[in-house]
Amino acid sequence: MDLQALRKSLQNCPCGHTHDFDLKALEVAAGNVNRVGQILKANGFPTRILLVSDTNELLVSDGILRNLKDNGFFVEMRVYDDMKEAAMTEVDELRALERRVDGVLSVGSGSCNDICRYSSYLENKPFAIFATAPSMDGFASDSAPILKDGFKLSYQCRQPQVIIADTTILAQAPDxxxxxxxxxxxxxxxxxxxxxxxxxxxxxxYCEKVASLIRKALSEIAALAPYVSGKDERAVKAIMESLVLSGIAMQLTHxxxxxxxxxxxxxxxxxxxxxxxxxxxxxxxxxxxxxxxxxxxxxxxxxxxxxxxxxxxxxxxxxxxxxxxxxxxxxxxxxxxxxxxxxxxxxxxxxxxxxxxxxxxxxxxxxxxxxxxxxxxxxxxxxxxxxxxxxxxxxxxxxxxxxxxxxxxxxxxxxxxxxxxxxxxxx
Ligand SMILES: [Zn+2]
Ligand SMILES: [Zn+2]
Incomplete structure (x- = not known):
């Protein structure tokens, strides 16, 4: 998705607000698992990173570690067995680990991204996502729903700087x-x-321009509905980009x-x-x-x-x-x-x-x-x-x-x- 063009189209918005967002790059294409290091570097991401994932997500992202190391990244890891809920205890644990690195890469979707998003924000470290499934709209969100004392609340954070996805991996994600x-x-x-x-x-x-961005994404998804279940790379790319766009829209309107x-x-x-x-x-x-x-x-x-x-x-x-x-x-x-x-x-x-x-x-x-x-x-x-x-x-x-x-x-x-x-x- 051309984020520069999007940024430009939102200049001088009739709603009177200045619209901007943090996300520098959204790269969704086949084979990106073998380009993660290059993409991060091209966007100025630091090379001493904490990679956070869970066992399954890391398994489907085969090649990512090799690629990062080949590109000169120093990678510390925290791999969870099976991350279902984003909880404050994990945020606290990650904060301690993040003090030893310069950036955080979340490999996965959902809860894994949320704990990284909030902990990296609290530690003031750049944050990037390698997404493995187009399952929810939180990728580009600047807030994270975290469970604390049984109540899920959204905590204000920053957007990731870079979001990367490999359509081949997305298409293989469970229906x-x-x-x-x-x-x-x-x-x-x-x-x-x-x-x-x-x-x-x-x-x-209310901003009509932002609302119309969502409307456009919705009509695209509606047209691709027959291909949502199955291994269609075009459909997963559209879903992924719409989900990211929803996150951007949230930041555009705060x-x-x-x-x-x-x-x-x-x-x-x-x-x-x-x-x-x-x-x-x-x-x-x-x-x-x-x-x-x-x-x-x-x-x-x-x-x-x-x-x-x-x-x-x-x-x-x-x-x-x-x-x-x-x-x-x-x-x-x-x-x-x-x-x-x-x-x-x-x-x-x-x-x-x-x-x-x-x-x-x-x-x-x-x-x-x-x-x-x-x-x-x-x-x-x-x-x-x-x-x-x-x-x-x-x-x-x-x-x-x-x-x-x-x-x-x-x-x-x-x-x-x-x-x-x-x-x-x-x-
Ligand atoms: Zn506006
Ligand atoms: Zn949602």
Whole structure:
């Protein structure tokens, strides 16, 4: 992807903000595993590095170590057996190791990148990624979701300087990971609608140019849906680049709004509850893909309402606390003291209702159309496929919005006297 051209196209943006990003190079091509050293050097990356990976990821990246050594790199390694969750204990461990090197290279995807992103930021060391699967949009993110005391929070960091991927390796990644990347991209349809809605009712900053970048990436992914599952290098390249672009969009706007809306928060709720029960949370993009279908359905049903009556909300916080439980309640309440809806008036919703409906219609394809795309991509569509039971699904839908101090349409429903479950189940 031509990052220079992208940077140039965002100059003098009508939104009035100066858009820039840290990422210097994004190299996605066949055979790149044997060019990692050259690419890093060409971008001024230091040669004394800590390589962080897990056993499987390192195995599929065969040749990377030899290439680095042939190019004069001095490589220290930390290889995990099987990294599933990014936790603060690993961040602390890496920080100690990073004091002996000048840069950090993460070989893998997901959690491995997240612990490197945050630890290298805290240690002020340049950071690069060799991605092994196009499974989520966090590659170019400047924040990292890290698990601490059972609560997953995003910590501010910097973007990587360089992202490298080898399409041959990406294509060989398990289909479930490519489907997860596809699911994480589908979420952007809802994200764009929620972003506009937050702009209308809460005055959140919105940039049409950045939104249109995401829209373009989405149409590309939709066109390639039939090739998501399989070993198609063209499809994995497009997915990978769109995922990276989503991360760039987040940095361009200094928010995650272009990439995540209510569907991500629902998925986070499911994730925290599953982790609390000691269960595998499931890949981010798989859950997000499923929650996207649910929220898209709810939003389209809401968009059919000609008008709404908004009032001050009456939330039974004791009930909310009961559902969150003792482990999650303190962090949740910290985000709701005061809660975000104190910043808006009922008329902010009623006066903007037509615009809210239009945002939904314009940004989110009809659910039948989405389901067709998912079927082509062979992506998950049911809560069962991501191991979420009905109770957890319903709790997530009804209570997720309190996990963030931000406006998504779902957070406004108490002010409309609407129970999301009534909408979803068609009561
Ligand atoms: Zn702009
Ligand atoms: Zn995501």
């Amino acid at each position: 479930v990971l490519k489907q997860a990347g596809f699911g994480d991209m589908m979420a952007k349809y809802v994200a764009l609608a929620d972003w506009k809605i937050a702009h209308y009712v809460h005055g959140d900053y 928010t995650s709004r272009p990439a995540s809306g209510a569907e991500h928060v629902v998925s986070h709720f499911w994730e925290c509850k599953k982790i609390e029960r000691g269960l595998f949370a499931e890949y981010h993009g798989r859950k997000v893909g499923v929650s996207t279908l649910i929220i898209a359905d709810v939003y389209h049903k809401l968009a059919r309402l000609d008008k709404v009556e908004a009032h001050e909300e009456h939330i039974d916080w004791e009930e909310v606390k009961r559902v969150y439980g003792p482990g999650l309640t303190p962090s949740m309440m910290a985000l709701n003291s005061p809660t975000i809806t104190t910043e808006i008036k009922p008329s902010d919703i009623t006066d903007n209702w037509d615009k809210i409906r239009k945002a939904i219609e314009d940004e989110i394809p009809p659910v039948d159309e989405l389901k067709k795309l998912y079927a082509l991509a062979k992506a998950d569509t049911t809560i069962e496929s991501v191991h979420v039971d009905k109770q957890l699904c319903d709790d997530g839908l009804r209570y997720h919005a309190y996990m963030r101090k931000r406006i998504n349409l779902t957070r406004l429903l108490p002010m409309l006297g609407i129970d999301i479950l009534d909408v979803y189940y068609g009561k």
